[in-house]
Amino acid sequence: MIDFRHIGFATQPSTVAVDPWRVQLFCQAIGEADPIYRDESAARDAGHPACLVPPTFLRAIEADHCSAAEILEILGIPVASVMHAEQSFEYHAPVHVGDRIEVTRTLTDSYDKRDGALTFIVLDSHFRREGETVCDSRQIIVVRNPKE
Amino acid sequence: MNAPRPPRIELECGPVSALDLALYAAASGDHNPLHLDADVAKAAGFERPVVHGMLTMAFCGRLLTSHFGVAALRSLSVRFLGAAVRGDRIVLSGTLTSVDKEGMATYELAGHNDAGKELVAGTARVSAPAHKAAP
Numbered sequence: 001m002i003d004f005r006h007i008g009f010a011t012q013p014s015t016v017a018v019d020p021w022r023v024q025l026f027c028q029a030i031g032e033a034d035p036i037y038r039d040e041s042a043a044r045d046a047g048h049p050a051c052l053v054p055p056t057f058l059r060a061i062e063a064d065h066c067s068a069a070e071i072l073e074i075l076g077i078p079v080a081s082v083m084h085a086e087q088s089f090e091y092h093a094p095v096h097v098g099d100r101i102e103v104t105r106t107l108t109d110s111y112d113k114r115d116g117a118l119t120f121i122v123l124d125s126h127f128r129r130e131g132e133t134v135c136d137s138r139q140i141i142v143v144r145n146p147k148e
Numbered sequence: 149m150n151a152p153r154p155p156r157i158e159l160e161c162g163p164v165s166a167l168d169l170a171l172y173a174a175a176s177g178d179h180n181p182l183h184l185d186a187d188v189a190k191a192a193g194f195e196r197p198v199v200h201g202m203l204t205m206a207f208c209g210r211l212l213t214s215h216f217g218v219a220a221l222r223s224l225s226v227r228f229l230g231a232a233v234r235g236d237r238i239v240l241s242g243t244l245t246s247v248d249k250e251g252m253a254t255y256e257l258a259g260h261n262d263a264g265k266e267l268v269a270g271t272a273r274v275s276a277p278a279h280k281a282a283p
Contacts, residue, residue: 022175029171030206031161034213052218055209059202063177079180080192084201088225094218 002075002110002119009074010106016061018099023053026060037097051097055089058101058135062125065103068141071123077143085120086140093134095127102128108138119143153253153274155244159211162237163262164199169234172203189233199232204267208257211240216274226257226270236261242272251276 020038027037035042036052043051069079095101109122120142127135162168169183181188182198189197205226212221232238239262242255257270 025171026175026206029168029175030203030210031168032206032210032213036218046217048219054206055213055218055221055224056202056206060176067177069180080182084228086225086227087202087205088223090223091221 002077002121004110006075006107007110008107011066011104013102013104014065015100015102016064018053018057018061018095018097018101020051020097022060023051023057023097026054026057030054048094049096053095053097055091056087058089058095058125058127058137059087061101061127062103062105062137066105068123068139071105071107072141075121081145082141082143084139085142087138089135089137091135093129093132095129095134099129101134117145117147119145153244153247154215157211157215157242157255159207159214159240160237161207161210161240162232163235164203164232164238166197166234168203169197169199172200172206176200176202178202194231194233196233196235199234199236199238201228201231201268204228204232204238204259207238208240208259208268208270208272211242211257212255212272212274220275222252222273222275224270224272226268228268229266232261232265232267236263238267240268 024038032054036046040051072079105123105125108124112119120140123139125137173179173184178200182192183200184197186197240259242257245254245256247253253274255272259268260266
């Protein structure tokens with residue numbers, strides 16, 4: 001069980017730039033070779049105003065803002081005791097290389113299962129560009145609690 | 149607009165190398181040593197360093213974008229069921245479950261490693277393809 005006072009905890013918004021080198025490194029890591037992520041003319045030929053980012057790239061932006069590890073530290077939970085249980089993204093508008101994305105994260109909920117052996121922590125992230133929401137995402141972390 | 153949707157899509161990724169994990173750690177900012185350090189992984193009960201769940205999810209993203217393009221993806225959600233380790237191949241599939249009247253398709257996603265261990269299950273929604281403007 002986490003301290004219930006932490007439920008509703010929200011980070012201060014901060015703005016993270018979508019740098020081209022970061023998107024290229026991300027593509028290299030995930031084996032993504034499509035030029036629309038790195039070659040502006042290829043992106044324009046495909047009908048986009050600029051290079052796009054892969055669907056899960058916003059997690060990198062989110063970590064620059066405030067990583068799950070930092071939130072766990074605030075909660076006093078050792079990172080070695082947690083696993084990533086679920087992750088989801090709702091996309092509202094395409095994100096492009098060169099965008100500046102404002103990020104906030106909220107600890108929306110926490111609940112126990114298996115008589116307290118497991119604690120689930122729900123973190124919601126909101127991604128905005130010039131006030132417009134481009135993506136909402138949710139990360140659910142599971143903590144294996146030590147036996148009493 | 150009733151674009152034909154393939155009933156099943158597939159993608160095989162990997163084998164995931166130590167370099168892939170190091171690059172993903174750098175790109176994503178997730179430097180948890182469980183993914184990078186064989187001793188830490190062993191102490192946690194894994195034979196080899198653990199593949200970032202988000203790397204497996206990024207492969208799910210590729211499964212969808214390689215068929216439909218990134219701009220058509222409306223949502224992507226997965227549950228992590230098991231951990232892949234360094235050296236695993238990751239086999240992903242999507243099965244079409246519905247297409248609504250606006251042309252939004254829903255795919256059920258599944259992923260396992262080459263030993264058959266379940267890694268992820270999930271859902272994605274893909275919008276109807278936009279007509280490309282004439283040049």
